[in-house]
Amino acid sequence: MPPTEQQNRPSEQRRGRPRSEAVERSIVEAVVKLLEEGASLTEVSIERVARTAGVGKATIYRRWKGKEELFIDVLKDIEPAGPELPGTSVRDDLIAMLESLRLRGLAKRSSALLYNVFAQMQHYPELWRAYHDTVVEARRRTGAEIVRRGIAAGEIRSDLAPDLVNDLFVGPMLLRTVLRPDAPLDDDLAARVVDALLEGLAPRPGRDLDG
Known part of the structure; x- marks a missing residue:
């Protein structure tokens, strides 16, 4: 898989992280919802994200080490997808x-x-x-x-x-x-x-x- 495809996917494939697309999607969408409602990056705490997503904080920490890492995956999700290099030339x-x-x-x-x-x-x-x-x-x-x-x-x-x-x-x-x-x-x-x-x-x- 080209690096440009991997870099724009939520980091669901990190080694050691239990996979659940539905849970990860709900967490990412919770962050987006809070930001769209006007919350600043400082105000978007892990506790607030967990409450909005309807999950426990431990569920988030099993997938992301902290808020910065979670924000990176959120940005990858809302940015346009990275290029699929055609490889023709x-x-x-x-x-x-x-x-x-x-x-x-x-x-x-x-x-x-x-x-x-x-x-x-x-x-x-x-x-x-x-x-x-x-x-x-x-x-x-x-x-x-x-x-x-x-x-x-x-x-x-x-x-x-x-x-x-x-x-x-x-x-x-x-x-x-x-x-x-x-x-x-x-x-x-x-x-x-x-x-x-x-x-x-x-x-x-x-x-x-x-x-």
């Missing part, structure tokens, strides 16, 4: 990756819940760090792996670090979704970014890119 996979970022940007613009949660997360370093380590880094690893395949296939120049090249692809989409929230997010934006960069990053004939 490096270009197609890069477009799928950027398209998922574009859709997340659109979702944050249209969903008051997502917007408010992300705005609040900036004030909770532990939660933001957990989200970064669990979700953002997983996306970065996926992007860097696609770039490595592009380098191996001779489609991307090999004298640049894969992490840097990945940032070049992701940067324009993050600029428009985070720093320029009013910038247009056209349907073909992902393809235009990828095509422009692939042209500029193509190996240059006559130069030994491997040093």
Whole structure:
């Protein structure tokens, strides 16, 4: 299963956790309900979630170590699903990756819940760090792996670090979704970014890119 599929599912498959989709769904929905009713992240305690979901606190702690870990799964649930990489070409996979970022940007613009949660997360370093380590880094690893395949296939120049090249692809989409929230997010934006960069990053004939 591609990492991008796993990273957007509630962590039902963590080793040692009893599985019950109905129970986990009720807990996640309880958190969403509380947030939609206007509760802040601070006010959403495990005890309050348990009461809203109709379960015991122990039931929650058997599945999540604490509130931060639970919030991460809630965010994965309400965010648009991660990309299913087609695997047909490096270009197609890069477009799928950027398209998922574009859709997340659109979702944050249209969903008051997502917007408010992300705005609040900036004030909770532990939660933001957990989200970064669990979700953002997983996306970065996926992007860097696609770039490595592009380098191996001779489609991307090999004298640049894969992490840097990945940032070049992701940067324009993050600029428009985070720093320029009013910038247009056209349907073909992902393809235009990828095509422009692939042209500029193509190996240059006559130069030994491997040093």
